[in-house]
Amino acid sequence: MGVNLKDIAQRAGVSLATVSNVVNGYRPVGERTRQRVQQAIDELGYSPNLGARHLRRGRTGLIALAVPELTNPYFAELAEIAISEAAALGYTLVMENTAAQREAELALLDGSRQRVIDGLILSPVRVGRKEVLARTAGSPLVLIGEGVYDVPHDHIAIDNVAASHAAIRHLVAIGRRRIAFIGATPGGDRQSAHLRVRGYREALAAAGLPYRPRLVARTDAFGRLDGMRAMRDLLALGDPPDAVFGYNDLIAIGALRALAEAGHRVPEDVAVVGIDDIEEGRFTAPTLTTIAPDKREIGRLAVRRLVARIEGAEVEGPLTVQTPFRLLRRESTGTPDA
Amino acid sequence: MGVNLKDIAQRAGVSLATVSNVVNGYRPVGERTRQRVQQAIDELGYSPNLGARHLRRGRTGLIALAVPELTNPYFAELAEIAISEAAALGYTLVMENTAAQREAELALLDGSRQRVIDGLILSPVRVGRKEVLARTAGSPLVLIGEGVYDVPHDHIAIDNVAASHAAIRHLVAIGRRRIAFIGATPGGDRQSAHLRVRGYREALAAAGLPYRPRLVARTDAFGRLDGMRAMRDLLALGDPPDAVFGYNDLIAIGALRALAEAGHRVPEDVAVVGIDDIEEGRFTAPTLTTIAPDKREIGRLAVRRLVARIEGAEVEGPLTVQTPFRLLRRESTGTPDA
């Protein structure tokens, strides 16, 4: 249907190769020839058939970003950044939704889809080191977020333990003593949940506060509903917490809701902190204090690393990059930043 | 790099065509032969090169979903549905973010990208009938959401006017008289904003209430921040509203925030209604009354229509499909559903 190289070559009275060279600049073309070709291209409205180009080059120009839940604003915000970065580098980004399913993550790793995409950015939650190592697909892989360590792939993440420390230190600094954590995982999954719990425990210890297992609430998933339910359970304890640190902002927002329903004041009765800095947290009542990862940095770095690997470029620096984060104090801990 | 048809053919001692037939079922293959081929496929770990297949078939297997903002949960939720529906039909869905930019929408319509994708689902906000008609790209187009009418393309949307009616009727029914609208557009863009304003005016008239232009707040964009600012302005009026209808849930949530900051009670002083039924609205304090479009229906229908067009199937029924919606009463209008 479309106009192709041959049409242009005929119209301009040159060979296919010459047209290709005008389009790709693979080797020099005489000025007059180039003009004739360019004119033909403009007149006929040619644009290359990327499928054919990719077949020839052995690449598709597609990279995938696989996230456990697209409806988590954190991933939506990350996706928006990654999409534009990929476009800037001449790649098209395909979104995959693993729905936090182990099979979906394995399928991605093992490349049932892999023949179509040149590389994969994966936020793993149900697979670990072993599964990543067992990967057979040959295309580059960049891991983001969760903690699958000691694998021969690029990995972009914040320092989860340090992030927890920062959150807990803040809560301790405003005088809280019974600090709960919501979002521990039942199984061995969600490495980052383990890391965040570890940071929580370490920070409690550093502050001289006791670790109370009953204040660590497990959840099956990591959405608002999970946070709300867990908070209700915590409030039902004989001696409820005076602060809550959520695995992520959605959980913290769910906790805010449960607290409001139960008539507790935030932050007076209970202070709340999350992680992710999703926009929603700036509009809750009260606004949500959070640990803000540098999403722009994560999204851009992940795409750039992946593309560099695909194109065989040298990548300097270590495989694992820890991106910075900041504590954003807002109303839910009573001490908004300026 | 990968294993290809030829490798399998050699291994199994058959021709390329036979292997292709085993894989695609284009024509029958003898049972014994099929087994030998299947064994070779399993042993060598073959999976077809989709690029080559698509080149041959003249299709890429890619469809695009272009939305004005991926970080609007409405679109994220819609995308999640569309991605899985596309996968079920054997297509891969590519997300495009137009960022509500006219140029981005035009580029999509006119197919600078079009050679790679088999079809496009577009939520237009800055282009109208004329631009859609001027489209040169030949691949199928399905419009969702906004009101670009009288064009020869499938269009899936809710009845915006009727949705407004439902919202306003509800507010009138609970005794509100000074009902504001937030999210009118300055220029000629966002057809749906015009339609929603029209529904608002019609419903006011039907209820015998005066139309007060000062209660219609314009916004540049349609996020939480826009809603918050507009609400602040409305509150600064000599005679502020006793109810607010937001163009969408994000705007309504921004309005909630402004009301909370100003110390107004919702719904006692001001009732609030949005449109979209994003999950966030179930967790705000108070929870948000909203008009809930059937996102699942919209997402699935859009993908199915598009695929049907791509594959040249007969599509019955009219081009424009209006999907159902429901009013979900929650705390922000004081009368939660059961």
Added chain:
DNA sequence: TTGAAAGCGCTAACAC
């Protein structure tokens, strides 16, 4: 500086 031509891996029309 330009042209001719060999495929990339696959499908489908045409043979047998």
Added chain:
DNA sequence: GTGTTAGCGCTTTCAA
């Protein structure tokens, strides 16, 4: 039921 083969549109080597 199976094999042979001509391309899909493009890039890139080899020649001129």
